[in-house]
Every structure is written in C-alpha cells, then in structure tokens.
Amino acid sequence: MSAAGTIGCIGLGVMGEPICRNLVQKSGRRVIGFDTREAPLARLAAHGVCAAVGVADVMREADFVFLSLPSGREVAALCAGDEGLPAQAQRGQIIVDLGTSPPALARDLTERFAARGAGFADAPVARTRAAAERGELSVMVGAAPEIFAALRPLLENFATDITHCGPPGAGQVVKILNNMVLAETVVALSEALAIARSEGVDGALLFEALARGSADSFALRNHGMKALLPGEFPERAFSALYARKDLGYALDLARGQGLPVAGAENAAQLLERAIAAGDGERYWPVLSRAFTRSR
Structure with a gap:
C-alpha cells in the first residue's frame, strides 16, 4: 500500500468539507474533491483543493479516496454496476467510507475492491461539525491491519482519536x-x-x-x-x-x-x-x- 500520493474526497457536505480542508492543509499532499454542488468546491479551492469534473476523475487520479456521503444507500449506488467505484478501482488504491453505513455493505465492498487489487476500509467519523472544523473527530476503523496502517497518518489530519475496531464492518x-x-x-x-x-x-x-x-x-x-x-x-x-x-x-x-x-x-x-x-x-x-x- 502506498504511503504517499494524491488524496481524493467525494462528498463535501457538513463533515466532508472540513475533512477535505484539513487534509489539504495538513497532509502536504495534492487533494482533489468532487461534489454535485459548486459552493463547497469553490470554498475548498481557496485552500488548494483541485475540483474534479466527476467521480471518474477522482478514481483515476487518487491513491486514497475518501467517501463522505449521507448514508449507505448513496455509497451502494455509487458502487453499483459496471461503472461503479469497484469497476474503476486501481491496484493498490485504498477507498474509505467515512459515513455510517450497514456493516454488511462494508464487508461486501471489501471483497469487491479486493477483486480489483484495491483496499477498502469503513472508517465512520463521530463528533460534531465543530470538531470536524478543528480536526478533532473520532474515527472508528474496520479494515485489514495493513490497510489501517496505511490510512492512519491520513486520518490523523482530521481526527484526534482513531480506533482500529477490527476487520471490515467492525468500524460501522x-x-x-x-x-x-x-x-x-x-x-x-x-x-x-x-x-x-x-x-x-x-x-x-x-x-x-x-x-x-x-x-x-x-x-x-x-x-x-x-x-x-x-x-x-x-x-x-x-x-x-x-x-x-x-x-x-x-x-x-x-x-x-x-x-x-x-x-x-x-x-x-x-x-x-x-x-x-x-x-x-x-x-x-x-x-x-x-x-x-x-x-
């Protein structure tokens, strides 16, 4: 798993926007973001986040892809079909679900990304928007040990408490x-x-x-x-x-x-x-x- 590389953020809402901003300000890496709304992209551009044209751009350019979506339904939809995220995943890439989704979905996505040579982690965040702004979230991670080790330095950019809860699904x-x-x-x-x-x-x-x-x-x-x-x-x-x-x-x-x-x-x-x-x-x-x- 790569310890460096471009970071991608998909979903720049209440929590996703401050998480993305903390990543670009603290990680020292290139960060690209995508959202269906222009306003958060414009705000993040002022901090150095590059706006992606679509999800495919993020998947093509990023080594780490963070999803911050409203629910498991949106995650499942984004990962469905021949053009879903698993179909676009690259070997060595790591995809992370920062939202709260069903544990069964996390386990299923782990298998589907693994079939492409990519890693997956469920890493739902906790605490308030104010904590997200300060970079003081709590993150509960379900992932294989080697994927957790690769992710932890990035999670530390927006979280002060990081718990490896066990295998995929355990974080959820x-x-x-x-x-x-x-x-x-x-x-x-x-x-x-x-x-x-x-x-x-x-x-x-x-x-x-x-x-x-x-x-x-x-x-x-x-x-x-x-x-x-x-x-x-x-x-x-x-x-x-x-x-x-x-x-x-x-x-x-x-x-x-x-x-x-x-x-x-x-x-x-x-x-x-x-x-x-x-x-x-x-x-x-x-x-x-x-x-x-x-x-």
Whole structure:
C-alpha cells in the first residue's frame, strides 16, 4: 500500500468539507474533491483543493479516496454496476467510507475492491461539525491491519482519536452503537429537562448539577447544554433524518440477533415524531420537542 500520493474526497457536505480542508492543509499532499454542488468546491479551492469534473476523475487520479456521503444507500449506488467505484478501482488504491453505513455493505465492498487489487476500509467519523472544523473527530476503523496502517497518518489530519475496531464492518458496528447510545442519552436528558421545568427547577441549574455528578457526559455538555437548553436546532447540522437512519441500522443489527432494544426503539419513535412534525432537516436533538408538544 502506498504511503504517499494524491488524496481524493467525494462528498463535501457538513463533515466532508472540513475533512477535505484539513487534509489539504495538513497532509502536504495534492487533494482533489468532487461534489454535485459548486459552493463547497469553490470554498475548498481557496485552500488548494483541485475540483474534479466527476467521480471518474477522482478514481483515476487518487491513491486514497475518501467517501463522505449521507448514508449507505448513496455509497451502494455509487458502487453499483459496471461503472461503479469497484469497476474503476486501481491496484493498490485504498477507498474509505467515512459515513455510517450497514456493516454488511462494508464487508461486501471489501471483497469487491479486493477483486480489483484495491483496499477498502469503513472508517465512520463521530463528533460534531465543530470538531470536524478543528480536526478533532473520532474515527472508528474496520479494515485489514495493513490497510489501517496505511490510512492512519491520513486520518490523523482530521481526527484526534482513531480506533482500529477490527476487520471490515467492525468500524460501522462500533459507530452505529455509539450513535445509538448517544440518541438514548439525549432522550434521557430531554426527559429530565422537561420534568425539571415542570417542577419549577431551572434547566441550566439542572444540567450544571448533572455535569458535576455521575450523570455527566459528552451528550450533556454538547447536546444538552448547547441545543436542548436554548432550544436551538438549526438546519445544516446532523439532522433528525440522519439520526433516524443511523438508529435504523442499530435496530437492524439487534433484530438480526433477536435482541430486544426498547431504548433504541423509543428514540427512533421520537425521531419519527419530529420528522412527521416537519423537523426532519433540523439538528437531531429536536426530538426533545416531543416533551413540550405533549404538554
């Protein structure tokens, strides 16, 4: 596997754009990017990213190709057919899925790219857009050891925590469960906030007390204090639609093993209510509105 070479980025959205920018600013390598929208390409051009005409250009020129797409559905579509990414892959090239996709898809793509002499890794990223801007993401990687070793120096350009979770698919399993636990924690915080306010207790005081006790968490400090307390759920952030998609992956894994996961099912239902209420494009802790709408 090459330890140097051109980097390609396909998908320059909420997370993909800052990841691509960090790669071009810190790696010292040539970076090419592609997105169906012109705006992120124009912004990245100012930092030295070369705009590709299409996906085929990225696959032809890049030694490492990072995909940052909305879901496994888009990844599967991009890899389908005689003109899909596996058909265009070159020997020694490494393709990386940075999004959250089904583990079975990661395993299937690993075999399909290997048939072309190329490597594949599932490396879904976690944390917020702000963390992506700072280059402080957490990455959970499923890959063969030699592919992980080749990727790690590049991942360090946009992540501060990198975990090799095991063989292909393992990174997706860990990321999906991370998101499941996070969603259930935000539901618990939403419940606590609604009860506190109904009892006349200030929400900020509640969360500050929780942060000094055993209920402290990343979710409390980042989702509770920054979104639930002020009731701010902007668009162009990780949306309720995306969160529901990720929970669907978790529920599929649980059902495949016959495991009851009532907490995850409850969180999924709250996200569905938020989507039905017209909040699907809003930052996903908007699910907390269910506790105010019901009053």
